[in-house]
Structure formats: structure tokens, C-alpha cells
Amino acid sequence: MNILHVINISFVIPYFFGKQFSYFNNRGYKEYIVCSSSEELRRFAASYDFEFYEVEILRAISLRKDIKAVYKIAKCIWQSKADVVTGHTPKGALLSMIAAYIMHVPVRIYFRHGLVYETAKGFKRKLLLYMDRLSAQLATKVVCVSPSVYKRSLEDKLNMGSKQILLSKGTCNGIDIERFNRDKLDYSRIERLKADLGLNRYNFIIGFTGRMVRDKGIIELVNAFKCLQGNHPNIALLLVGMLEKRDALPENIVNEIKRNSSIIYTGYVENAMIEYYYAMMNLFVLPSYREGFPTSVLEASAMELPVITTKVTGCIDSIIEEKTGIYVEHDSGSLAIAIENFYHDEMLCHEYGRNGRKFVVDNFEQHIIWKEIEKLYLEV
Numbered sequence: 001m002n003i004l005h006v007i008n009i010s011f012v013i014p015y016f017f018g019k020q021f022s023y024f025n026n027r028g029y030k031e032y033i034v035c036s037s038s039e040e041l042r043r044f045a046a047s048y049d050f051e052f053y054e055v056e057i058l059r060a061i062s063l064r065k066d067i068k069a070v071y072k073i074a075k076c077i078w079q080s081k082a083d084v085v086t087g088h089t090p091k092g093a094l095l096s097m098i099a100a101y102i103m104h105v106p107v108r109i110y111f112r113h114g115l116v117y118e119t120a121k122g123f124k125r126k127l128l129l130y131m132d133r134l135s136a137q138l139a140t141k142v143v144c145v146s147p148s149v150y151k152r153s154l155e156d157k158l159n160m161g162s163k164q165i166l167l168s169k170g171t172c173n174g175i176d177i178e179r180f181n182r183d184k185l186d187y188s189r190i191e192r193l194k195a196d197l198g199l200n201r202y203n204f205i206i207g208f209t210g211r212m213v214r215d216k217g218i219i220e221l222v223n224a225f226k227c228l229q230g231n232h233p234n235i236a237l238l239l240v241g242m243l244e245k246r247d248a249l250p251e252n253i254v255n256e257i258k259r260n261s262s263i264i265y266t267g268y269v270e271n272a273m274i275e276y277y278y279a280m281m282n283l284f285v286l287p288s289y290r291e292g293f294p295t296s297v298l299e300a301s302a303m304e305l306p307v308i309t310t311k312v313t314g315c316i317d318s319i320i321e322e323k324t325g326i327y328v329e330h331d332s333g334s335l336a337i338a339i340e341n342f343y344h345d346e347m348l349c350h351e352y353g354r355n356g357r358k359f360v361v362d363n364f365e366q367h368i369i370w371k372e373i374e375k376l377y378l379e380v
Contacts, residue, residue, distance in 0.1 A: 217287030
């Protein structure tokens with residue numbers, strides 16, 4: 001079978017697919033990607049062994065360019081003789097489902113990675129809701145990446161219940177438990193990285209990985225760290241990810257990140273290195289306002305880190321409360337208290353970390369998810 005995946009940015013390829021390509025290639029499938037052009041796309045194609053088509057897929061709405069993209073995706077479907085089309089991210093999913101419906105592709109799968117309208121208001125919220133419902137209507141199946149996304153999708157009447165499914169207990173690709181394993185890492189490399197970043201002078205490192213935007217709770221995290229810093233000069237905040245213009249952080253928070261010598265901001269880090277950044281952390285924090293299913297929390301848990309997160313869609317499924325992590329409100333004061341509790345209790349950190357790895361291994365190992373995906377491919 002020929003499988004055509006449509007995404008709008010190559011950055012997501014290691015997270016949404018990664019070794020999945022090898023698994024399906026070895027089972028006789030032919031994998032293609034449609035994505036906006038980038039050097040990274042070409043590197044990933046060589047690394048993961050897939051063919052690709054370059055089509056400009058904008059995150060913003062542009063009627064002329066979107067119609068052109070639908071035409072080009074339809075052409076890619078014809079050229080690849082696609083038996084299955086999967087659409088990822090709101091815009092990639094919408095355009096791919098339109099094109100696949102026009103081309104009569106028998107299996108059209110919309111991966112609902114989250115509910116972007118949750119934090120939107122007014123006309124923008126209504127538009128995002130309409131886009132999601134249209135993608136779902138044109139799809140033959142809708143994969144919700146977490147139980148809470150599944151539940152909210154039904155509550156908001158995004159599609160018929162018979163259309164949507166959950167892959168095991170969630171995610172779109174599972175977690176590589178061999179890669180995200182402290183026992184498999186080169187500890188001399190960890191120490192060199194610590195020294196390069198200036199982290200070897202701290203004995204407690206609070207970590208975050210992901211997009212540096214308001215929706216991720218970065219404002220609350222930075223303010224919580226400032227509250228703690230005066231009493232605990234031996235703590236650091238490690239922020240791994242890109243500052244983005246969309247949903248951008250306020251200027252005072254960006255300035256604090258750049259000015260504060262105990263806040264280590266790395267910018268974009270290659271996915272191939274990310275496990276070494278988790279290995280430097282003592283605690284992982286994601287005070288997000290919305291998620292699909294936060295892969296970063298599962299990666300951190302696989303790396304035996306205790307987790308602090310929020311009770312929002314996606315995040316609520318990512319920990320076992322008071323076993324692998326705890327929930328906090330969107331408030332810098334309560335976040336600071338939660339961080340301090342872990343700071344003062346090393347045994348609790350280790351206990352939550354061990355529980356977290358078991359939780360991931362038992363429920364989110366990649367082959368569990370890939371077998372579920374294959375069942376979808378074969379539904380005609």
C-alpha cells in the first residue's frame with residue numbers, strides 16, 4: 001500500500017513519525033510526505049527513508065494559496081497512487097482531506113493533534129471549529145491523540161462518535177523507550193553539555209521543552225522561577241525550544257529569559273539530541289493551557305523525571321496524579337510551591353521518576369501504537 005502523509009512543517013516529522021517509517025517500509029508499505037519546502041525536510045527524507053513532495057502549506061489562511069495547495073496535494077495523490085492519506089496539524093489536515101476526498105482515496109485519516117480553538121475567542125474560534133468539523137466530515141476516520149481530546153471532540157460535536165478512535169491510550173506515534181532511557185546515554189556527553197551551557201554549577205535544574213509561547217504557560221513558569229530564585233541560588237531553569245511570533249511571549253518575559261543568568265535558553269535543538277537535555281534536568285514542568293497529548297511529558301517520564309503539569313485537555317492524560325507527577329493551576333505562586341516541594345524531596349523525585357518510566361513503557365511503547373495505525377490502513 002502507498003501511504004501519503006500531509007503536514008505543514010518538517011519540524012514535526014521526528015515526533016509524528018520517526019522510526020515509524022522503517023517499521024512500515026519493512027512491512028511492504030511505501031511512505032510519502034507532502035510538506036512545505038525546507039532543507040530539514042530533505043535531511044529527514046534521507047535519514048528516515050521516505051519520498052516527499054514540496055507543497056507550500058501555510059498556517060495562516062490564504063484562499064488563493066490554499067486552493068493552489070489543494071490542487072498540488074491532489075496531484076501528489078495521483079502521482080503516488082496513494083491508498084491512504086493522513087492529514088496532520090489543522091491546516092495540513094483540512095487541505096489533505098479536501099484533496100483526498102476529491103480524488104476518492106478510500107482511506108482518509110485525520111489525526112486530531114489538539115483543539116486549537118480552545119484558547120481562541122470570537123470569530124477566530126468559530127472559524128477554527130468550522131475547519132475542524134470540515135476536516136472530520138471529509139475523513140473516513142478521525143484519530144484523537146488523547147482520551148481528553150476524544151471526550152471534548154464529542155462534547156463539542158466535531159464529528160460522529162463512530163468516526164473517531166484512540167490509539168491504545170493515546171499519542172500519534174508512541175515513545176521510543178530505548179532512546180529515552182537514562183541507562184543508554186553517554187554520561188561524559190551529558191557532563192560536556194552541562195559545562196557548555198553553564199549548568200554544572202547548579203544542583204537542581206527545572207526543565208521545559210517545546211514552543212516558547214503563551215499557551216505553554218511560559219509566563220507562569222518564568223515568574224515562578226523568579227519567586228524561587230532569591231531563596232535558592234543553586235537552581236536553574238532550562239528552556240529548550242524556539243521563541244515564536246505566533247502567540248508570542250510579552251517583551252518583559254523575553255527580556256527576563258535573556259537577562260537572567262540562571263535561565264538557560266537554548267533556542268531550537270535538533271530532535272536527535274533532545275534526550276541529553278532531559279538527562280540534565282531534575283524536574284520537568286509543562287504548565288500548558290491546551291495540548292493534544294504532550295509528547296514532552298511522556299519523554300520526560302521515560303527519562304525518569306517527575307512532572308508538574310496542568311489539568312487541561314491532553315495534559316490531564318499524561319501523568320498519574322501523585323504517582324508520576326502533580327497538577328497545578330495556571331498560577332505562578334502555586335507552581336513555585338510545587339517546584340519547591342520536589343526541590344526539598346529527592347526521594348519523591350526518584351519515586352515519581354521510576355513510576356513515570358513504568359507508565360510510559362506499559363502504555364506508550366511505539367510498536368503498540370504502530371500496530372493500531374496499521375489496522376486503520378487496512379480498513380477499506
